[in-house]
Amino acid sequence: MTSTRFTAACVQMRSGRDVLKNRDDAVALVREAASQGAHFAQTPEMTSLVCRDRAELFDKVGPEAQDPVLAALREVAREKGVVVQIGSIAVKEGDKVANRAFLIGQDGDIIASYDKIHLYDVDLPNGESWRESATYTGGASAVAAETPWGYLGMTICYDVRFAALYKALAENGASFLSAPAAFTKQTGEAHWHVLHRARAIETGSFMISAAQGGLHEDGRETFGHSVIIDPWGRVLAEGGTEPGVFLAEIDTALVADVRGRIPTLKNARPFKVEVVPFIETDRAASA
Template sequence: MKIALVQMCSGIDPAENASRLRTHIAEAAAGGAEMVFTPEMSGLLDRDRSRAAAVIQSEQDDDVLSTVRAEAIKCRVWVQLGSLAIKTADNSDGKWFNRSYLINPEGEITARYDKIHLFDVDLTPDESLRESSAYAGGQSAVVAPIPNAVLGLSICYDLRFSSLYDALTNAGADILSIPAAFTVPTGEAHWEILLRARAIEAGAFVVAAAQSGRHEDGRATYGHSMVIDPWGEILLDMGEQTGLGFCDLDLRKIEQVRSRIPAVANRTWFEPPVKTS
């Protein structure tokens, strides 16, 4: 399977981001990709939540989503739209979902995943992020069929929680999608090692399309969109430049690796530890 990853520096205008996505999807299809992966917050990256609230839409009204669906039809490709900020159904609590989409070549949404683990951290004494103040967390892990494989969905901070990937591979996932907008300090310290660990533990391909660069809202993201094979080898590292990266996935490698190291088959569930005095 030939795939393409979009590495973006999303801004505060959804229309501009939609235009970039349309161009990248067309270029990916022209380059022979069967499936395109985009980063977390492909449609809008804005930490000014008052400003963002003016442009965040419901799923039915979101122009970025409709643009990507139309381009998937036009180009006859699958798109794993890393995530969009989406209004909840009633929006009574004023919170949004950080929602990932799987879109087939007919433009149909075949899977949705709402980010479970929200990024509430103190990065430095002067920089704190509280994703849960604006977003509602998801409740369910999601896997979905794609041609010749099963895709497990996750988003960014989920990467740090291996139990989610255990659940995805137990449900049949053999490709793990991890779109992200990693900060520079955490990216430099942990991005590559965590991606490789998830691939090795699962005996699965990891596809991680990322945001990169200095954004309009002032934040900086790490980049380095990656593809990791089931043995933990890096097949693609896009560095810091925005644009497209292509990679061929030999899906036979999944069974080869899982036969050599049958960690998924050998998982054993056990009672929680008992604390002794």
């Protein structure tokens, strides 16, 4: 029988370039979350390694079966009897890397994995360019995975800007949505809260997103502010920029309550877009 209440924890980190140190930090924080009563603990995107240099990244990551962070957090889940969501780790896939999330059950078994679908490829006005697709391979499938409290929709970071993904997950049974991230400070200050509250409100779902925060070894600065948001858009827990554990009690009955009051998922209708061009009239001919 599915329980209606549980305690969720966002594990905020400041991962660096040492995979084993990052592993130890993640293990310590998940254990701390469990000691504070968490039944579910989520780490941020790139828990295992935050590193800009492509050659260094490839040198330090390996296949999923050999990843030390995945192995250690599976053991912690088993030891503490908690469900652990690894926001993501870098996993070698041929000549590229997958940005892969994992959901681990209380027995330490892997319930599901998800590869980040949307990759950040952009040329900014200041001349700065980002090409995630040059290093990472994008996923092709959305994932809603069953937990003891309902279904969890698994997404990662940049995915949060694509509302259709969250609508699809909610329509397929997800009551909890997640976008663990390594948002930059600049974009986080502008968009982090509004995007998370919007995804929660649009779908009548909880949003649970752990984040990287602060100045990292590779020079990047991430926004932090791990958040847990309820289906009404209220912030239940939030971090700052320092590593730590941020907890909130989740009442799953609120999902049905909010979706009953504002049934956007039920009321959505198919539609087509009609594009009407502007036609300039010949004023001289009509005079």
